[in-house]
Amino acid sequence: MTAQGQKIGIVGAGLSGAVIARELAEAGFEVEVFDTRPHIGGNCHTERDSDTGVMVHIYGPHIFHTDDAEVWDYVNGYQTFLPYKNRVKTTSQGQVYSLPVNLHTINQFFGKTFRPEEARAFIEAQADKTVTDPQTFEEQALRFVGRDLYEAFFKGYTEKQWGCSPTDLPASILKRLPVRFNYDDNYFFHKFQGMPENGYTDMIEKIFDHPKIKVTLGQHVDPRAPHDYTHLFYSGPLDGYFGYEFGRLGYRTLDFERFTYQGDYQGCAVMNYGDASVPYTRITEHKHFSPWESHEGSVCYREFSRACGEDDIPYYPIRLVEEKAQLADYVARANEETSVTFVGRLATYRYLDMDVTIREALDTARLFLAKAKDEAAM
Ligand code: FAD
Ligand code: UDP
Numbered sequence: 420m421t422a423q424g425q426k427i428g429i430v431g432a433g434l435s436g437a438v439i440a441r442e443l444a445e446a447g448f449e450v451e452v453f454d455t456r457p458h459i460g461g462n463c464h465t466e467r468d469s470d471t472g473v474m475v476h477i478y479g480p481h482i483f484h485t486d487d488a489e490v491w492d493y494v495n496g497y498q499t500f501l502p503y504k505n506r507v508k509t510t511s512q513g514q515v516y517s518l519p520v521n522l523h524t525i526n527q528f529f530g531k532t533f534r535p536e537e538a539r540a541f542i543e544a545q546a547d548k549t550v551t552d553p554q555t556f557e558e559q560a561l562r563f564v565g566r567d568l569y570e571a572f573f574k575g576y577t578e579k580q581w582g583c584s585p586t587d588l589p590a591s592i593l594k595r596l597p598v599r600f601n602y603d604d605n606y607f608f609h610k611f612q613g614m615p616e617n618g619y620t621d622m623i624e625k626i627f628d629h630p631k632i633k634v635t636l637g638q639h640v641d642p643r644a645p646h647d648y649t650h651l652f653y654s655g656p657l658d659g660y661f662g663y664e665f666g667r668l669g670y671r672t673l674d675f676e677r678f679t680y681q682g683d684y685q686g687c688a689v690m691n692y693g694d695a696s697v698p699y700t701r702i703t704e705h706k707h708f709s710p711w712e713s714h715e716g717s718v719c720y721r722e723f724s725r726a727c728g729e730d731d732i733p734y735y736p737i738r739l740v741e742e743k744a745q746l747a748d749y750v751a752r753a754n755e756e757t758s759v760t761f762v763g764r765l766a767t768y769r770y771l772d773m774d775v776t777i778r779e780a781l782d783t784a785r786l787f788l789a790k791a792k793d794e795a796a797m
Contacts, residue, residue: 421795422447426647429453430640431654433461434773435763435780437626438493439652442784444631446791451648452632455639458620459627461654462734462764463773465618470679471716473706474618479673479722479734480689480703481619484609485774491611493777498622500613501711505606508685511571511693518691519606520568521599528568535600542568542598559590564598575695580724580735581671587739614708619773642759650787654763656733657749665748668768669726670733676721684717699723736768760787 425448429436432454440450458464462478482505485491494500507518516524525531525538533541545565553559556577560569573593577585581592597608605612615622627634642653642660653660658668676699688707692699699721706714727733738746746768753761762783764771771779 425649428648428651432459434776435654437623438780439784440632441626444629446788450632452634453638453640457637460620460623463619465620468718471718473714473718474709475705484607484612486610490774490777497625498615503614506604507606507689508687509691509693517604519596522602539600553590556585556588556593559593572693576693579700651759654766656765657768665745669737671724671735672727672731673734674723680717684719
């Protein structure tokens with residue numbers, strides 16, 4: 420297949436769709452992109468708040484962090500990334516602590532003045548040694564931080580976030596968070612971290628800005644309806660593509676309750692709430708994501724998590740152990756589709772950070788182009 424005159428369809432104008440569109444357009448393909456929503460950017464969408472002028476992460480806080488130098492160069496090619504470290508706080512049992520759990524958290528919580536090795540030994544003594552091979556979220560927490568820290572910071576938050584007991588969730592969810600025996604309170608440990616100067620949507624708009632890319636917004640696509648595309652890249656929900664044939668895959672959705680404030684509401688971008696008695700999981704104060712800007716007014720989002728209904732936006736794939744067979748059925752069906760490639764967080768039903776999304780989109784596009792080149796040579 421040569422690129423000349425070949426039309427490619429892409430369902431979804433998020434990061435996956437944008438990166439693939441650009442790679443294929445640069446190789447000479449005509450690319451048409453569709454999104455149900457009235458804006459590009461998918462869940463990374465940012466826009467200025469009409470009252471305060473603050474850049475808002477509409478679908479929840481997004482911090483760019485990666486060890487992948489090529490991905491870092493890629494995003495910097497479309498946007499200036501300014502230095503940003505995510506320093507998260509959590510309110511629990513009437514006090515504010517620093518996350519991820521670090522030496523400050525441990526000393527404050529237990530009223531101690533431990534040095535690193537003392538803290539390590541103390542936490543190790545708290546650990547539940549009967550857990551040898553942690554499988555669940557709760558086992559992982561009890562094994563690595565002990566019951567007191569688990570109950571203060573993780574149990575209530577996780578019940579609110581996932582709507583189930585931490586005993587039903589895989590250990591892998593907690594493994595995303597480090598425990599540090601020093602005062603490093605950077606939420607991430609990646610080499611490259613930052614925030615796009617003009618927001619993610621501006622960056623994605625620049626990725627789409629190519630004469631061979633046409634983006635149509637506000638248009639829901641039935642990906643199985645007849646079309647004249649040589650190939651389709653689909654970044655919508657995997658189960659939706661197959662008409663929920665094997666039932667619905669479990670998702671959590673989020674509700675955001677917006678409020679404004681004159682001044683600085685909470686002094687940081689993200690304040691988590693560890694107590695089960697507080698109905699929301701966290702409050703995001705968006706102006707702290709752009710410390711290089713100056714705004715008197717402030718806009719904050721209280722974030723509530725709940726089960727995803729049929730008309731809600733799917734945010735977090737739950738991936739309960741008992742869903743594995745159902746997911747395997749969908750993946751097997753997806754593998755049978757030769758003229759459609761399933762990409763991104765929804766179509767592969769995985770929690771993907773932005774850097775991994777970009778990496779996979781680049782690899783997917785390159786594989787497609789290499790195959791097209793081979794076919795043209797035959
Ligand atoms: P999406 O952004 O979901 O885009 C898919 C698009 O397809 C959507 O716009 C949708 O409307 C459209 N679509 C679906 N079906 C159809 C259809 N049939 N017809 C037309 N359009 C359709 N990552 C980080 O690296 N750092 C973070 O701090 C971070 N925070 C996050 C916080 C939250 C609350 C969430 C949910 C995710 C976070 N992420 C973060 C992950 C990040 O959002 C994803 O990596 C990224 O959005 C994935 O892009 P995507 O294009 O695969 O999917
Ligand atoms: N978590 C928690 N308390 C917190 C922050 C996180 O219990 O204050 C748990 C929660 O289950 C969450 C998981 O740790 O889903 C991973 O945290 P992360 O910050 O990576 O969550 P995400 O970015 O997925 O919202």
